[in-house]
Amino acid sequence: MNERPASSASPRPVAPQHRPGSDVPFFTVMGGLGGSYVLLIVAMLAADLAFTSPRHFTAALSKPEIQYAVRLTLISCTISAILSVWVATPLGYLLSRFSFRGRWLIDTIIDIPVVLPPLVIGLSLLILFHLPLGGSNLEEQVQKYLGVKITYAEPAVVLAQFAVACAFAVQTMRVTFDQIDTRAEQVALTLGCRRSQAFLQIALPQAWRGVVAALTIAWARSLGEFGPILVFAGATRMRTEVLSTTVFLELSVGQLEPAVAVSLLMVLAAMLVLGVVRLVGVKVAQ
Amino acid sequence: MIELDQVSIRSGSFGLTNVSLTIPEGTYAVMMGGTGQGKTTILEAICGLRPVTQGRILVNHLDVTQWKPAARGIGYVPQDLALFPTLTVRGHLEFALRLRRCSRKVIQDRVAELAHVLGIEALLERRVRGLSGGESQRVALGRALSFRPRVVILDEPLTALDETTRDRLCDLLRTIQKNEGLTILHVTHSRTEAQRLAEQLIVLKGGRLYERPLTELERPQGDGEPAADASWTLVERTES
Numbered sequence: 001m002n003e004r005p006a007s008s009a010s011p012r013p014v015a016p017q018h019r020p021g022s023d024v025p026f027f028t029v030m031g032g033l034g035g036s037y038v039l040l041i042v043a044m045l046a047a048d049l050a051f052t053s054p055r056h057f058t059a060a061l062s063k064p065e066i067q068y069a070v071r072l073t074l075i076s077c078t079i080s081a082i083l084s085v086w087v088a089t090p091l092g093y094l095l096s097r098f099s100f101r102g103r104w105l106i107d108t109i110i111d112i113p114v115v116l117p118p119l120v121i122g123l124s125l126l127i128l129f130h131l132p133l134g135g136s137n138l139e140e141q142v143q144k145y146l147g148v149k150i151t152y153a154e155p156a157v158v159l160a161q162f163a164v165a166c167a168f169a170v171q172t173m174r175v176t177f178d179q180i181d182t183r184a185e186q187v188a189l190t191l192g193c194r195r196s197q198a199f200l201q202i203a204l205p206q207a208w209r210g211v212v213a214a215l216t217i218a219w220a221r222s223l224g225e226f227g228p229i230l231v232f233a234g235a236t237r238m239r240t241e242v243l244s245t246t247v248f249l250e251l252s253v254g255q256l257e258p259a260v261a262v263s264l265l266m267v268l269a270a271m272l273v274l275g276v277v278r279l280v281g282v283k284v285a286q
Numbered sequence: 287m288i289e290l291d292q293v294s295i296r297s298g299s300f301g302l303t304n305v306s307l308t309i310p311e312g313t314y315a316v317m318m319g320g321t322g323q324g325k326t327t328i329l330e331a332i333c334g335l336r337p338v339t340q341g342r343i344l345v346n347h348l349d350v351t352q353w354k355p356a357a358r359g360i361g362y363v364p365q366d367l368a369l370f371p372t373l374t375v376r377g378h379l380e381f382a383l384r385l386r387r388c389s390r391k392v393i394q395d396r397v398a399e400l401a402h403v404l405g406i407e408a409l410l411e412r413r414v415r416g417l418s419g420g421e422s423q424r425v426a427l428g429r430a431l432s433f434r435p436r437v438v439i440l441d442e443p444l445t446a447l448d449e450t451t452r453d454r455l456c457d458l459l460r461t462i463q464k465n466e467g468l469t470i471l472h473v474t475h476s477r478t479e480a481q482r483l484a485e486q487l488i489v490l491k492g493g494r495l496y497e498r499p500l501t502e503l504e505r506p507q508g509d510g511e512p513a514a515d516a517s518w519t520l521v522e523r524t525e526s
Binding site: 181183184186187188189190191192193194197201202205206 | 330333334335354355356358360361362364366368369370371372381382385386429430432433
């Protein structure tokens with residue numbers, strides 16, 4: 001057999017010249033599929049805008065009931081979002097860092113508000129506060145000892161929003177801590193930290209983006225909450241009416257224009273708050 | 287002094303059984319061994335980050351087996367350094383001293399001393415993101431030494447460094463160890479590093495610790511841990 005000397009000729013290509021082809025189809029398909037959802041949202045908002053007019057906005061906003069609903073919405077969403085993060089941060093940390101017996105059960109329990117129809121959350125809250133307990137119930141006990149009425153009052157709005165929003169905040173915080181390497185906390189322990197110090201001085205400062213994200217998600221979920229509020233807090237004008245119930249109340253009496261105006265107001269409020277929170281979050285993280 | 291007395295450690299499906307080791311006070315010990323043998327597991331057990339299922343761990347003649355990591359007073363530099371992303375270099379050097387509620391003067395003096403020894407004075411106000419490999423190693427070392435531990439554990443601290451930086455850091459480690467009389471357990475894959483630093487050579491192979499003479503490092507076997515042969519003797523005591 002004749003073997004060609006290695007240096008006798010220029011190397012022959014092992015395969016025909018490869019032409020990778022265009023990336024245009026890739027971006028067309030990916031962009032087309034992803035863009036269709038963006039388009040749907042934009043189309044819905046555009047239709048709302050086309051349907052309403054500045055006159056409808058002014059008319060809707062001049063109503064004292066709607067002004068009250070705007071105020072209650074902003075306040076209740078902010079309180080429930082802060083409460084959610086306050087609870088979600090330790091819970092997310094514990095679930096992320098420690099394995100213990102029964103963790104799967106806690107995981108499952110936390111996911112219940114996420115998968116349950118919101119109306120059922122409201123109903124369950126209502127039953128929880130009015131279930132007879134030794135001749136009394138939780139509602140009466142709270143009123144007796146804290147002097148606060150919960151059901152069909154403003155606290156019920158916050159509690160209904162919190163019950164759902166917190167589950168989303170926990171998920172966010174858990175993922176956040178999962179993504180933070182535990183090694184730095186371990187080193188902190190060898191340097192003399194207690195667990196609490198390692199959490200507060202090492203883990204939490206790294207979790208800022210997650211805290212901001214959890215706050216944003218909890219606020220947005222609270223803004224969109226309707227079912228539990230309707231069942232647990234009712235839809236009393238100038239009392240427990242938030243913007244989502246305003247849309248329902250206006251629609252139920254055939255007032256489509258104010259309903260759309262309020263819907264757009266909610267979109268604006270959401271975009272404004274989400275934008276500001278994200279901006280603050282990015283600045284803090286930097 | 288570091289002593290492992292028939293220690294067993296279990297981590298998921300991986301485990302080490304009846305591991306024993308003694309590193310005398312003021313000794314620079316180098317541990318070598320192939321990947322996945324359990325070197326880091328042993329170091330973590332000494333630091334208190336991994337529970338032992340059996341046996342005792344003694345640091346400076348005290349049984350610290352059940353002690354929390356914070357109470358053991360061991361300086362630890364993990365393989366990935368694990369610097370604190372939200373702190374400055376100064377923050378790293380001050381961290382352990384603040385925990386010990388040292389006075390401002392003591393903290394300032396110690397930070398200045400460490401920064402000078404480690405050559406990181408110019409970096410003190412910088413955050414750790416963006417530091418070079420060598421700079422990061424120095425910061426991690428400074429953080430571990432800040433509270434003047436008597437025992438220091440280094441888990442492959444000089445990997446991913448160029449040769450010049452590695453040589454410089456080896457000299458630095460040796461100087462600090464001599465000056466402060468530290469007991470150091472240093473894990474490495476590098477024969478060169480071991481040659482420069484080791485006063486005691488320990489090899490982990492097949493779940494067993496072997497103490498080998500330093501001359502073992504001079505055999506021409508290329509870089510990497512010495513290969514086991516019949517002449518090797520176990521460090522650990524066998525169960526009676």
